[in-house]
Each structure stands twice: as C-alpha cells, then as structure tokens.
Amino acid sequence: MPRTIGLMSGTSLDGVDAAWLETDGVRILGLGPSLTLPYDPALRRDLREILDLAPTLAPDDPRLISAVERLTDYHVQAVKALDRPADIIGFHGQTILHQPSRGRTWQVGDAASLARSTGMPVAFDFRSADVAAGGQGAPLAPVYHAALAEILPKPMAVLNIGGVANVTWIGIDGELIAFDTGPGNGPLDDWSARHTGAAFDRDGRLARSGRIDQTVLRVLMSHPFFRQPAPKSLDRLDFAQALAASGANALAAADGAATLAAFTIEAIGAASFPQRPRNWLVCGGGRHNPVIMEGLANRLGVPVQPVEAVGWNGDALEAQCFGFLAVRVRRGLPLSFPSSTGVAVPAPGGQITYGN
Numbered sequence: 001m002p003r004t005i006g007l008m009s010g011t012s013l014d015g016v017d018a019a020w021l022e023t024d025g026v027r028i029l030g031l032g033p034s035l036t037l038p039y040d041p042a043l044r045r046d047l048r049e050i051l052d053l054a055p056t057l058a059p060d061d062p063r064l065i066s067a068v069e070r071l072t073d074y075h076v077q078a079v080k081a082l083d084r085p086a087d088i089i090g091f092h093g094q095t096i097l098h099q100p101s102r103g104r105t106w107q108v109g110d111a112a113s114l115a116r117s118t119g120m121p122v123a124f125d126f127r128s129a130d131v132a133a134g135g136q137g138a139p140l141a142p143v144y145h146a147a148l149a150e151i152l153p154k155p156m157a158v159l160n161i162g163g164v165a166n167v168t169w170i171g172i173d174g175e176l177i178a179f180d181t182g183p184g185n186g187p188l189d190d191w192s193a194r195h196t197g198a199a200f201d202r203d204g205r206l207a208r209s210g211r212i213d214q215t216v217l218r219v220l221m222s223h224p225f226f227r228q229p230a231p232k233s234l235d236r237l238d239f240a241q242a243l244a245a246s247g248a249n250a251l252a253a254a255d256g257a258a259t260l261a262a263f264t265i266e267a268i269g270a271a272s273f274p275q276r277p278r279n280w281l282v283c284g285g286g287r288h289n290p291v292i293m294e295g296l297a298n299r300l301g302v303p304v305q306p307v308e309a310v311g312w313n314g315d316a317l318e319a320q321c322f323g324f325l326a327v328r329v330r331r332g333l334p335l336s337f338p339s340s341t342g343v344a345v346p347a348p349g350g351q352i353t354y355g356n
C-alpha cells in the first residue's frame with residue numbers, strides 16, 4: 001500500500017500542515033503523524049502582499065521568487081520533521097489567486113526543488129486541469145471526505161473552516177455535493193490583526209464581547225455569491241470590496257468581530273442540500289473558535305461537532321487530503337467531479353516531478 005505525505009499551505013497563510021498516511025487513493029489504510037510549521041511573520045506579511053498583487057504579478061517578480069523560495073523551504077523542513085519515508089509527496093502550494101471564471105487558478109511553490117531536497121517524487125498543480133476543463137478548481141477535498149466518512153451514518157456534512165470555508169454533503173447513497181460556503185476565518189483574522197495586532201481572534205474572545213450589527217450583516221449576505229448556485233468557489237479576497245462597502249469598518253473592534261463571526265456562520269447556514277444533514281463535522285482552525293461553533297449549532301439546528309468526535313484530526317485533514325490526492329494523481333484517478341467543481345466529467349489532474 002503506497003505511503004504518502006501531504007502538504008497544505010492554506011488561505012490563512014499561517015503555516016504549512018504536513019501529514020503522513022497509507023492509502024491507495026481510494027481506501028485509507030493508516031493515518032500517521034502530522035505537524036504544522038508556522039511561517040515567520042515576515043513570510044506571512046510577504047505572502048499577504050503577494051495575494052494583493054497577484055492579479056498583475058509577473059511570474060518572475062523578485063518578491064514572488066523570494067517568497068516562493070522561503071515557502072518551499074518550510075515545506076522541505078516539514079517533510080524532514082515528519083521523518084517518515086514515503087513513495088510520493090502531495091504538494092498543494094500556496095494559492096495566491098483563484099479566478100476560475102477567467103480560467104485562472106495560481107498555486108505557487110517549487111515542486112522540483114522539493115523533490116530534489118527530499119529525494120521523493122512530488123505531485124503538484126492539483127487544480128489547473130479542472131479549471132482548464134471548465135471546473136471551479138475547488139474544492140478538491142470531497143473525495144477524501146467521502147473516503148474518511150465511508151462507515152458513518154448519512155446524510156452528513158463535512159465542513160472546513162479555514163481562511164475560506166467549504167462544505168461536502170454526503171448523501172445516503174454516497175452522492176457528493178460540495179462547494180465553498182463563503183468566508184471562513186479570513187475576514188475575522190484580518191480584522192483582528194488590524195484592531196488588536198493578533199493574527200486571529202483567539203477563542204473568539206473579541207467577537208464574544210461585541211454585538212452583531214444586523215444591518216452590516218444583511219448587506220454582506222446580499223453579496224451575489226450567495227445567490228449563485230453550486231458548484232462555486234472563492235478567492236481569499238473575494239469579499240474584500242464588499243466588506244469595505246458594507247459599513248463594517250466603522251464598527252468598534254468588538255462589534256466588528258462579532259459581525260464578521262456572524263457572517264461566517266450565516267454564510268454556512270445559507271448552504272442548502274437535497275436532504276438536511278443529520279450532523280456536521282467540522283475541521284480547520286475555525287473549529288477552535290467557540291463563537292463560531294456555538295453560532296453554527298444554533299443556526300443549523302443539528303449537532304455540530306469537531307471532526308475529533310469521530311476520531312479524525314481536524315488540523316491535519318487537508319494535508320492528509322493532498323497526500324491522498326497525490327496517490328490519485330499517480331494512478332490517473334479523478335480528483336474532481338461534476339458535483340464538486342462543476343467540471344463536465346470526473347477529471348484527473350496534477351503533475352508529478354522527480355526534480356530533474
């Protein structure tokens with residue numbers, strides 16, 4: 001059974017997650033160690049700047065080259081720290097731009113250099129084949145969520161709350177519906193950084209001490225994304241303009257945080273499926289925010305639990321996913337499906353480099 005290491009650098013720009021697993025890309029035979037290497041503040045700042053510049057950034061811009069070199073080095077260190085042999089690495093890279101409607105999705109990272117430094121083949125570029133075939137290029141996690149959830153009662157939902165939030169609904173016959181729901185922690189992280197200097201609102205303390213501004217929330221929820229049918233996906237900065245125009249910036253720090261946490265919750269609550277999930281399992285850093293978790297349980301009216309409730313690891317799940325997908329790339333199995341990305345037929349994707 002192939003052994004694989006998955007590496008994910010998410011939209012929160014907080015660091016790289018790494019996880020080891022044993023899988024044939026269909027079944028998961030064993031989950032091994034995982035870890036997160038947090039980026040230093042300078043790299044975080046530079047990546048954030050690159051996200052803003054991405055629409056007009058040249059691939060040979062020295063700021064990009066420098067950030068990619070440092071980002072790749074963190075990935076090499078993460079693989080070395082895991083200290084487990086593997087047959088293939090799945091390297092998602094950092095999304096700096098995602099505009100599937102314009103045929104563009106851009107993940108950066110030097111896969112060949114990672115292969116050379118680790119001596120292992122590296123699967124990368126997971127999203128562009130789907131976008132080229134007319135899909136959204138995201139989310140790609142549904143096939144992994146379904147493999148993990150094989151024996152769990154359905155219908156159920158797996159929700160990831162990262163910088164952006166995405167959901168996978170799994171029906172009683174295993175059918176999948178997946179899409180990005182809206183903001184995850186991204187707007188609240190930015191708000192927290194601006195008002196308190198902290199990278200995120202730890203344990204939802206700031207949000208808990210404020211009052212939701214219903215007018216601002218209504219304006220935010222009137223964004224056209226929420227009227228768009230699934231499949232749909234988001235760029236980390238897709239709500240930036242709407243947030244600036246919503247009046248949120250005039251709110252006091254605590255009220256703004258409460259309103260942005262409510263925005264994440266409402267956006268998830270607006271998701272609809274053929275049948276109501278009997279429960280929601282939540283992964284990603286947002287599950288550590290009790291204001292978001294309690295708000296979701298109230299809004300959804302069914303149990304909302306961290307994925308640890310069924311024995312999964314909510315911090316490692318996306319990294320595991322890209323290890324799983326790397327094995328699928330090698331086998332030529334589809335990564336995306338009409339009901340997850342809107343691609344016309346199940347689509348294989350990704351490339352493999354040996355570093356030469």
Ligand SMILES: Nc1ncnc2c1ncn2[C@@H]1O[C@H](COP(=O)(O)OP(=O)(O)OP(=O)(O)O)[C@@H](O)[C@H]1O
Pocket residue numbers: 009010011012013014160161162163164165184185186189199200201202203204283284285286288289290318
């Ligand atoms: N104790 C906590 N209290 C509140 N929020 C937390 C806590 N711990 C983590 N978070 C949130 O989780 C975020 C990190 O989440 P995660 O690592 O899942 O993001 P990601 O992998 O970058 O995102 P994506 O899934 O969009 O790619 C932090 O930026 C923060 O907002």
Ligand SMILES: CC(=O)N[C@H]1[C@@H]2OC[C@@H](O2)[C@@H](O)[C@@H]1O[C@H](C)C(=O)O
Pocket residue numbers: 010011095098105137138139140141142160162163164165166180233234318
């Ligand atoms: C373009 C991109 O990088 N999208 C990420 C992001 O982070 C969460 C959400 O937005 C999801 O669509 C996706 O990541 C997960 C791993 C996915 O593809 O399923």
